[in-house]
Amino acid sequence: MDWLTTVDHKKIGILYFAAGGFFFIVGGIEALLIRLQLMFPMGANGESWFLTGQTYNEIMTMHGTTMIFLAAMPLIFGLMNAVVPLQIGARDVAFPFLNSLGFWTFFFGGVLLNISWFTGTVPDIGWTAYAPLSGSEFSGTGSDYYAIGLQIAGIGTLVGGINFLVTIINMRAPGMTFMRMPLFTWTVFITSGIILFAFPALAVGLIYITFDRLFDANFFVTATGGNAVLWEHIFWIFGHPEVYILILPAFGAISEILPTFARKRLFGYSSMVFATALIGFLSFMVWAHHMFTVGMGDIANALFGVATMLIAIPTGIKVFNWLFTIWGGKIQFTTAMLYATSFIPTFVMGGVTGVMLAIPPADFQFHDSYFVVAHFHYVIVGGIVLSLLAAVYYWWPKMFGRMLNETLGKWSFWLFFSGFHLTFFIQHFLGLWGMPRRVFTYLPNQGWDTANFVSTIGAFFMAAGVIVILLNVIISIKGPKAPADPWDGRTLEWSIASPSPEYNFKQLPLVRGLDAFWLEKMDGKKEMTPAEPLGPIHMPSASILPFFMSLGLFIAGFGFMYRGYEFDSAFINNLFGNNIIAICGLAITLVCMFLRSVYDDHGYHIEVEELQKEG
Amino acid sequence: MSHAEAHLDKLPPEPEKATLEGRNKVLGFWLFLGGETVLFGTLFATFIALRNSTLDGPSGVELFSLSITAIATFILLTSSLTSVFAIQAMHHKNIKNMLIWLGVTVVLGLGFLGLEIFEFWEYVNHESFGFTTSAFSSSFYALVGFHGAHVALGVLWISLLMIQIKKKGLTTVTAPKIYVASLYWHFIDVVWVFIFTIVYLMGKVG
Numbered sequence: 001m002d003w004l005t006t007v008d009h010k011k012i013g014i015l016y017f018a019a020g021g022f023f024f025i026v027g028g029i030e031a032l033l034i035r036l037q038l039m040f041p042m043g044a045n046g047e048s049w050f051l052t053g054q055t056y057n058e059i060m061t062m063h064g065t066t067m068i069f070l071a072a073m074p075l076i077f078g079l080m081n082a083v084v085p086l087q088i089g090a091r092d093v094a095f096p097f098l099n100s101l102g103f104w105t106f107f108f109g110g111v112l113l114n115i116s117w118f119t120g121t122v123p124d125i126g127w128t129a130y131a132p133l134s135g136s137e138f139s140g141t142g143s144d145y146y147a148i149g150l151q152i153a154g155i156g157t158l159v160g161g162i163n164f165l166v167t168i169i170n171m172r173a174p175g176m177t178f179m180r181m182p183l184f185t186w187t188v189f190i191t192s193g194i195i196l197f198a199f200p201a202l203a204v205g206l207i208y209i210t211f212d213r214l215f216d217a218n219f220f221v222t223a224t225g226g227n228a229v230l231w232e233h234i235f236w237i238f239g240h241p242e243v244y245i246l247i248l249p250a251f252g253a254i255s256e257i258l259p260t261f262a263r264k265r266l267f268g269y270s271s272m273v274f275a276t277a278l279i280g281f282l283s284f285m286v287w288a289h290h291m292f293t294v295g296m297g298d299i300a301n302a303l304f305g306v307a308t309m310l311i312a313i314p315t316g317i318k319v320f321n322w323l324f325t326i327w328g329g330k331i332q333f334t335t336a337m338l339y340a341t342s343f344i345p346t347f348v349m350g351g352v353t354g355v356m357l358a359i360p361p362a363d364f365q366f367h368d369s370y371f372v373v374a375h376f377h378y379v380i381v382g383g384i385v386l387s388l389l390a391a392v393y394y395w396w397p398k399m400f401g402r403m404l405n406e407t408l409g410k411w412s413f414w415l416f417f418s419g420f421h422l423t424f425f426i427q428h429f430l431g432l433w434g435m436p437r438r439v440f441t442y443l444p445n446q447g448w449d450t451a452n453f454v455s456t457i458g459a460f461f462m463a464a465g466v467i468v469i470l471l472n473v474i475i476s477i478k479g480p481k482a483p484a485d486p487w488d489g490r491t492l493e494w495s496i497a498s499p500s501p502e503y504n505f506k507q508l509p510l511v512r513g514l515d516a517f518w519l520e521k522m523d524g525k526k527e528m529t530p531a532e533p534l535g536p537i538h539m540p541s542a543s544i545l546p547f548f549m550s551l552g553l554f555i556a557g558f559g560f561m562y563r564g565y566e567f568d569s570a571f572i573n574n575l576f577g578n579n580i581i582a583i584c585g586l587a588i589t590l591v592c593m594f595l596r597s598v599y600d601d602h603g604y605h606i607e608v609e610e611l612q613k614e615g
Numbered sequence: 616m617s618h619a620e621a622h623l624d625k626l627p628p629e630p631e632k633a634t635l636e637g638r639n640k641v642l643g644f645w646l647f648l649g650g651e652t653v654l655f656g657t658l659f660a661t662f663i664a665l666r667n668s669t670l671d672g673p674s675g676v677e678l679f680s681l682s683i684t685a686i687a688t689f690i691l692l693t694s695s696l697t698s699v700f701a702i703q704a705m706h707h708k709n710i711k712n713m714l715i716w717l718g719v720t721v722v723l724g725l726g727f728l729g730l731e732i733f734e735f736w737e738y739v740n741h742e743s744f745g746f747t748t749s750a751f752s753s754s755f756y757a758l759v760g761f762h763g764a765h766v767a768l769g770v771l772w773i774s775l776l777m778i779q780i781k782k783k784g785l786t787t788v789t790a791p792k793i794y795v796a797s798l799y800w801h802f803i804d805v806v807w808v809f810i811f812t813i814v815y816l817m818g819k820v821g
Contacts, residue, residue, distance in 0.1 A: 094639040158650060166643045170635065196646055200654035208661070208757075217746060217753040218668075219661065225668030225750035234657060597775060600788050 005542035007096035008502055009081045012103050014399065016078030019107050023070035026114070028466060030063035035423070035459040038452050041444035048441050056440035057124040058142070062114075064127030065146065068242070069153055070110040072380070075388055076249045077102075077160055080188050082399045084164060086493035086500060087182045089173025089509045089516075094166035096540040097596070102160040104550035109153025112557055116145040126438060128239070129209065131220035131231040136213045141561065147209040148557040152550070154199050154206070161195030164188055173492070174531040175511035179273070182491045182515075183266060186273050187252030190280040191245050197284065198241035205234035214560060229294055236287035244283035247379065248276060250387035251318060254340050257394050258322055260487050261337035262329025265515055268321040275314035275321075282311050292363045301360040308358035315351055319344060334487070335409030339390030342417050346386060350378030353428065368438070371431025377424045389416070389469070397482030401499040404476050412468035419461025426451045426458075490518035495528045503537045506530075506611055534612075536605040543601070549592040556585025623708045623785065630705070630790035637791035644795045648802050655806050658758040659813060666818070668750035673742050675751075675818025680734075684815045687730045688807065691766075694723035695804040698797045705793055710785050713793070717777050720800065724770040731763050755814065762810055765803050772796055 006012060037051045051059070085093055093099050116122045121141035125134045134143045168189045172181070181189075208231070211217035218224035220231050259266045266272065288296060288304040322344055331337065353375040357363050366372055389412075396404050430451050435442065442448055485494040492509060493500075495517045507530035513519050520528055559582025567573045575581050627633040631641060666675065701716035735756075738744040746756045773796050776789075783789055 095643060162643050162646045162650070165646050166639050170639050170642060196650045197653050200650045201657045204654055204657040204661070211753065211757070215746065217757070218750040219665070219753055219757075221750075224747075225665065225670045226753075227664060227668075227750070230661060230664055234661075237657075594775070597792075598779065600783075 002542070004547050005100075005544045007092075007100045007540050007542055009085050009093045009096065009099055010399070010500065010502075012099050013078045013081030013083075015103050016074045016081060016106075017399070019103075019110065020071050020074030020078055023066050023110055023114075024075065025466070025470075027063050027066035027071050028463065030059045030066065032459055032463055033059050034063060035456040037440060038442075039456040040453070041449055042441040051440065053440045054124065057126075057438075058122035060438060061123045061126050061142075061146075062117075065113065065123065065150070066110075067380070068127060068246075069150060070106075070113070072246050072384055072388075073157060074106055074110075076191075076246060076384075077106075077157075079249065079253065079388070079391055079395065080160075080164055083395055083493060084185050084188050085167065085171070086398070086496070086504060087185045087491050088168060088171065088176055089492050089505060089511060090167065090171040091504050091508075091537065092540065093163050094171055095163045097543060097546065097601070098159050098163050100543065101546035101549060102156040102163065104546045105156035105159070105553065106153045107156075108550040108554040109149050109151070109156065112152060112554055113145055113149030116142055116149075121145065128235055129231075130235075131209070131212075131228040132222065134209055134213075134231075135220060137221075141565070143209065144213060144561040147206045147213070148561055151203060151206045151210070152553050152557055154203055155553070156550075157195055158199045158203075161192040161199070164192040165196065168192075173505075173508050173511050176516070179270065180511055180514050180516070183255035183269065183272055183276075184249065184252035187248040187255075187276050190276050191248045194241045194245050194248075194280050194283055198238045198245065201234055202238035202242075205231060205238065208234070210560070214563065229291075232291050232294065233287070236290045237284070240287040240290065241283040243376075243379070244279055246384050248279065250343075250384045250391075251276065253391035253394070254322060254343055254387050255318075255325075256491065257336050257340040257390050258325045259515075260394075260489055261332045261334060261340070262326040263332075263488075264325055264329040265490075265518075266321070267324035267327075268317070269514060271317055272321055275317040278314040279311060282307065282314070286311065289358055289363075292360045293367045298360075305358050305360050305363075309355055312351065312355050319348055319351075334393070335404070335406055335413055336390045336394040336487075338410065338413045338417075339386050339393065342413070343383065343386040343390065346378065346382035346420070350375060350382050353378065366431060368436055369431035370427045370435045370437055373437045374424050374427035374431060377427070381420055381424070386417070386420075389413075394487070395493075396476070397486045398493055398498050398500070400476070401482050402476045402479045403482050403486065404472050405479065408468055408472040408475070412465045412472065414465075415461050415468060416465030419458045419463075419465055422458025422461060423455050424458070426455050430455070485517075488521075490515040492516050492528070495520075501614065503539065503606055503611075506537075507534055508532050534608055536607050537611070538603055538605055540603045541601050543596075545592045545596055549589045552585045552588030552590075552592065554585070555588065556582045559583070559585055623710075626708060626785065626787070626790075628706065630785065630787050631794035633787045633790075637787060640791045640795055641798075644798055648798065651802065655758075655762075655809075658754075658761060659809065662754040662758045662814065665750040665754040670749040670751075672748035672752055673744050675755075675814070676820075678738060678742055678744060679815050679818050681815060681819060683730060683734055684811060687727050687734075688811050690723050690730070691727045691804055691807050694720045694727070695801055697723065698800045702794060702797050705785065705790060708785065710780065713785075714777055714780060717773055717793075721770050721773050721777075724766055724773075724800075728763065728766055728770065731759070731766075735760075759810060759814060762803065762806055765806070769796070769800055769803055773800070 003011065003015065033051065034056070037048070037056055040049050042048055081099070085091070123142040123146040125139050125143055125146065129143065129146055132138060168185060208217070208219040212219050212221060218226040220226045220228050222228055255266055255272060286304055286308045288300060289308045292301050326341065353371070357366055357372065357375060393404055393409055430448055433447055435448050482498040484497050495509065496505060509516065509528035510531035517528065559576060559579060562576045563579055563582065565576060567576065631637050697716050697719045701713050701720065704712035704716055744752055746753060776792055776796055780789055780793070
């Protein structure tokens with residue numbers, strides 16, 4: 001029960017980790033199925049050796065959607081929750097209740113999307129859901145699962161973004177100015193800003209799909225004057241910022257881990273902040289580079305091409321700063337550091353192919369080929385996943401109070417890292433040799449057979465790496481207890497116990513500069529100087545309302561989805577056809593909102609005596 | 616009564632910003648309105664892209680009556696003014712005036728909604744201009760209807776807050792709620808100014 005009602009940011013972080021980790025495994029299994037299918041070409045009679053085209057489309061769609069929205073996003077939100085309040089010296093986030101609501105809407109959205117596996121109508125439209133394929137003429141209820149599931153999950157993301165913006169602006173500890181914030185907090189700040197301005201566009205786009213499909217609207221229906229390209233614009237004006245939403249916190253984590261294990265301060269801190277902000281700004285200026293082949297015209301293509309190349313400048317600043325940070329450092333190759341250092345060259349490779357794709361005439365050749373698949377897996381797996389794994393190994397002791405095993409950690413790293421390059425490096429060449437993406441099989445003897453086979457072998461290595469990570473997690477339950485500061489860290493989160501108490505800081509710390517905890521340690525102190533006398537601490541009360549609010553939306557989503565469906569039972573037909581289920585679901589949510597507004601939550605206090613007893 | 620007055624005297628001059636929770640709420644709401652701006656921006660962009668796709672259905676020139684929308688605009692803009700009066704009354708700790716001005720705001724909001732519902736009803740029943748008629752109609756109803764839903768929600772919200780003020784009085788917990796609701800109401804007004812210009816005025820020009 002405690003986990004259903006908690007509003008503690010550390011527990012919500014763990015919930016995000018658990019749910020995101022689960023969906024990461026699901027998405028990973030889907031990836032394995034994709035690679036298995038492509039391991040061999042079609043047979044002599046044109047038959048597929050493993051999956052049908054329809055099943056392949058479903059798995060491919062769900063793999064992309066799950067990995068982006070249900071694995072990468074929540075894992076990043078988990079990190080944000082676990083780390084940011086501690087790094088800025090706050091007792092909690094600005095809106096603990098909304099924090100919980102954000103998690104549960106994401107969770108129910110994800111569950112709704114995946115229930116499609118059991119109802120047999122899985123989205124089969126690609127994670128981009130291009131119109132008119134996502135319209136009612138060409139796809140079934142699966143598209144409704146996509147639109148409504150993501151809509152509900154998106155609410156949670158938006159709420160989380162606002163929450164972290166306010167937390168970082170209003171709740172920093174005394175002395176922590178903006179330019180003394182750890183870089184991870186900075187990247188979360190910028191990412192939250194991007195979330196705020198990108199996700200509403202997706203929400204509107206998904207509403208259009210839903211209206212088109214369920215209420216016969218004409219937004220993307222060409223026959224009645226709608227415009228299918230409009231969806232592409234709406235999707236990508238969300239979708240391109242989305243990749244920066246994912247990568248910026250990953251950059252931030254790398255910028256924390258490299259200085260810690262190189263035992264040097266981050267090189268070029270202020271230029272890192274500047275580069276982060278610039279990437280955040282430019283991320284909204286480049287969406288149409290996904291649409292060069294649509295026919296927007298030369299001038300639009302040239303402008304968006306140049307804007308895209310501009311992003312290489314702040315990113316390059318970051319890469320060089322990272323290199324200068326470890327240059328001449330006293331490097332310790334812990335598992336976290338292995339992941340973090342291997343991230344740099346891997347991500348640069350993804351960035352280079354990104355600049356290649358930004359050249360419109362070249363993009364006409366690369367478009368919709370495996371070259372694109374290789375590119376975005378180099379940035380998403382080679383960039384985001386490698387740095388997420390680095391961050392997991394780095395912050396795990398703080399989150400769970402247990403150490404992960406370093407030997408298993410290194411095994412997992414080498415398996416995953418070599419598997420990754422084995423899988424995706426060859427796909428650049430597959431693309432250049434003409435293999436199109438999103439096809440479920442291919443003719444033999446076109447020069448693709450060996451490359452595809454190699455790529456699939458790599459996927460098995462990655463899977464083995466993930467299994468070792470899971471093993472490590474299970475073993476860590478009985479593993480050695482983590483000290484407060486296992487890595488000799490530099491930032492505030494290492495100045496308190498692992499795992500930190502529910503109120504985080506008994507007394508808010510006084511921050512005297514960048515790398516606040518390191519400064520104190522260099523002055524020979526063991527802990528932070530307090531900025532306030534010991535006093536009772538105000539805590540928010542736990543609440544079950546966020547759970548039920550999200551459940552209401554989940555039920556309403558179902559209601560809308562099946563309102564036009566023919567059931568065997570007349571009673572159920574009535575329930576869905578007259579929108580009774582949908583209205584009941586919305587009513588649950590509205591009643592919860594009403595209760596939240598009317599009954600004030602005064603919270604409770606942890607008294608001084610209790611704080612002293614805990615030592 | 617004296618108890619309540621003594622309590623009001625202790626209330627700081629800007630009670631909505633007196634506590635960290637209050638400041639968080641106000642800042643968070645400003646940010647939320649930033650997100651809402653993108654939301655309406657997307658709806659506007661869609662409308663502008665699809666406004667000439669009228670197919671066999673009526674076009675804006677044939678449909679719109681500027682007199683009704685002008686009255687609606689006047690009502691809604693006035694309600695923004697009355698919500699300012701309510702916030703001023705709150706800062707003067709005059710609960711009675713605050714409730715009166717909030718009440719006027721709600722009534723004006725209802726007046727606006729009435730006109731909008733009448734307008735939609737006319738379109739559907741006498742002009743055969745429904746949600747599914749054309750791409751123009753879908754984008755029109757999505758944009759204007761979404762704004763109308765915001766007004767309806769605002770009316771409900773402010774009414775609920777008025778009851779809460781009656782029950783709980785003006786405190787550092789309730790004051791941020793009132794302040795935030797008035798921010799929301801101004802935002803709805805600003806959006807309507809754009810709807811009046813882009814949908815109705817530009818629609819009438821053709």
